Amino acid sequence: MQPTTLFYILIAIIIINFIKDKILDTLNTKHFDDKIPDKLTDVYDEKEYKKSQNYKKTNSKFSDLTAIFSIILTLSFFFIDGFKHVDIFARSYTDNPILVALIFFGVIMLGSDILTTPFSYYKTFVIEEKFGFNKSTKKTFWVDKLKGGFMSILLGGGILSLIIWFYQIAGENFWMYAWALVAVFSLFMNMFYAKLIVPLFNKQTPLEDGELKTAIEKYAEKVGFTLNNIYVIDGSKRSTKANAYFSGFGSQKRITLFDTLINDLETNEIVAVLAHEVGHYKRKHIIFNLFSSILLTGLTLFILSLFINSSILSEALNVSILSFHIGLIAFGILYSPISEITGLIMNYVSRVFEYQADNYAKETFAAKPLITSLKKLSKNSLSNLTPHSAYVFMYYSHPTLLERINNLEK
Numbered sequence: 001m002q003p004t005t006l007f008y009i010l011i012a013i014i015i016i017n018f019i020k021d022k023i024l025d026t027l028n029t030k031h032f033d034d035k036i037p038d039k040l041t042d043v044y045d046e047k048e049y050k051k052s053q054n055y056k057k058t059n060s061k062f063s064d065l066t067a068i069f070s071i072i073l074t075l076s077f078f079f080i081d082g083f084k085h086v087d088i089f090a091r092s093y094t095d096n097p098i099l100v101a102l103i104f105f106g107v108i109m110l111g112s113d114i115l116t117t118p119f120s121y122y123k124t125f126v127i128e129e130k131f132g133f134n135k136s137t138k139k140t141f142w143v144d145k146l147k148g149g150f151m152s153i154l155l156g157g158g159i160l161s162l163i164i165w166f167y168q169i170a171g172e173n174f175w176m177y178a179w180a181l182v183a184v185f186s187l188f189m190n191m192f193y194a195k196l197i198v199p200l201f202n203k204q205t206p207l208e209d210g211e212l213k214t215a216i217e218k219y220a221e222k223v224g225f226t227l228n229n230i231y232v233i234d235g236s237k238r239s240t241k242a243n244a245y246f247s248g249f250g251s252q253k254r255i256t257l258f259d260t261l262i263n264d265l266e267t268n269e270i271v272a273v274l275a276h277e278v279g280h281y282k283r284k285h286i287i288f289n290l291f292s293s294i295l296l297t298g299l300t301l302f303i304l305s306l307f308i309n310s311s312i313l314s315e316a317l318n319v320s321i322l323s324f325h326i327g328l329i330a331f332g333i334l335y336s337p338i339s340e341i342t343g344l345i346m347n348y349v350s351r352v353f354e355y356q357a358d359n360y361a362k363e364t365f366a367a368k369p370l371i372t373s374l375k376k377l378s379k380n381s382l383s384n385l386t387p388h389s390a391y392v393f394m395y396y397s398h399p400t401l402l403e404r405i406n407n408l409e410k
């Protein structure tokens, strides 16, 4: 194959992906004003429903705008040989392949961050603010950005350096070492994320004694679930939107409740949400997700190892010196149709798991408080109650509210 052919294949993949997103968004937008299903008419009153429609439309326009901006930028970068220029820039400082790669990705990340920050700023302080969701101060916004940046430099840079080092010493077989590294790192992060990373951004406090804790303990005992770690996180520092999640396993397993969730829901509704989370654990979803993502990483790294030595990847991007980082960019785009498909499968599995966790909560606790809690959470985040089924199929990690309620009432 000619390098130019590969170049145009890369461009085609980017454009097709953009068109696919656009079609799905348009389908979804067409259903914004659908009649609300009978079972969900009590989620919003007239005024709130109007507000939710307005929110959907505002977000949809905004994401149209960002998508167009991003594709114009990406394509321009390809056509002006952006990768080549950044590669030359990085090589003007050093010949060390690891340092060249770090400077290369550093420049690209920094550039893209500078260009996209105005959008995330607008999203937080104009859109979310207008609809009453935003609680973040400007200081929190910038401090988050800074901390996030340091984290990516430290973790991303560290992992990238190690992988290139493996490539230097093991050649094509680097993928096995890289896989082991990523697997150990994922396991470690899954175990200690709540202890090491979350405190950088949020305050977590053990749930106080009281009615809620007693109710939770009573439930945990009933289902034979040892739960020593129930934490409340100050989600209200950034947004009024509520959430709860499960993390870790073994001795490190913990349930984290957003303070906003505790404010919005009644005690038995919170226990129902928690029962759903326990369901994820009991049905082994946490372990399944972790291992399937590790397996998938192995597969991706293996396929990468088949391509990384071929100079056509670099030549397609008009870079004369064959290097790991340029190969990674070209491969990343070539691989994206496959990752679309694996993503689709993961979303499907995730939706099946959500039903299983809901069923677990229904069997071991009750369906009704879970239904009312889901309705309240949908209302408080101005959720779209009438998404298009194709959109749900492609992007939703959870079944729609209506589907979940139908399942719970079965």
Ligand SMILES: [Zn+2]
Pocket: 276, 280, 354, 357
């Ligand atoms: Zn769930």
